[in-house]
Amino acid sequence: MTCSFVTEGDILVAVPAGRIDTTNYEEFKKLLNDALDQGGARHLIVDLADLEYVSSAGFREFFLAGRRMGRAGGTLSVCSFQPQVKELFEIAQFMTAYAVYESREAAVAAAKAS
Numbered sequence: 149m150t151c152s153f154v155t156e157g158d159i160l161v162a163v164p165a166g167r168i169d170t171t172n173y174e175e176f177k178k179l180l181n182d183a184l185d186q187g188g189a190r191h192l193i194v195d196l197a198d199l200e201y202v203s204s205a206g207f208r209e210f211f212l213a214g215r216r217m218g219r220a221g222g223t224l225s226v227c228s229f230q231p232q233v234k235e236l237f238e239i240a241q242f243m244t245a246y247a248v249y250e251s252r253e254a255a256v257a258a259a260k261a262s
Contacts, residue, residue, distance in 0.1 A: 151179045159259045160189035161252065165198035168206030177209045184213070190222040191259035195252045197228035207240050214246055223247065223262065227255040 149166040160183060168176050184192065192213060202210075214224040225247035229237065237243055249255040 149176060151176060153179075153183045155189070156256065157260075158188060158190040159193060159256060160184065160191070161193045161195055161256070163195045163198060167201040167203075168199065168209070169201065169203040170205045173203070173205040173209055176206065177212075180209065180213055184216065189217075190220075191262070192217050192222065192224045193252065193255045193259060194224070194226045195228050195255075196226055196230065196233055197252075199230060199233050202233060202236060204240075207236075207242065210242065211245070223259065225249060225255050225258065227252050 149164060149168055149172045151162055151164040154161040154163070162180055162183065164176060194210065194213075210224075210226070217224045226237070226242070227249040228251055247255070247258065249258065
C-alpha cells in the first residue's frame with residue numbers, strides 16, 4: 149500500500165494504491181492524518197482509482213477521516229472506484245454516508261462549488 153497526496157487550495161486529494169488491510173491500515177491512517185495535520189484542507193477527496201482492496205479495518209479509517217472532516221466543518225468524498233472496491237463500499241453502506249463521484253475532476257469541481 150502506498151498513498152500519495154495532492155493539494156489544490158483547500159482541497160486535499162489522497163490517492164491510496166494497492167491494498168488497505170489488517171497488515172497496513174495503521175500506516176494508511178498515519179499517512180492520512182499526517183497530511184490532514186498540515187492544515188488548510190477543508191475538503192478531503194479520496195481517489196480510489198488505484199485501490200485494489202480494502203478490509204473492514206481500512207473502512208474504519210475512511211469513516212474516521214469523514215468524522216474528522218465533519219468536526220472541522222469540512223467534507224469527505226470518494227471517487228474513481230475500481231469495480232471490486234465499489235462493491236465493498238456498497239456493502240458497507242459507505243455510499244450513503246459520503247459523497248461519491250465517478251472521477252477526481254467531478255469531486256474537485258463539487259468541492260470547489262461548496
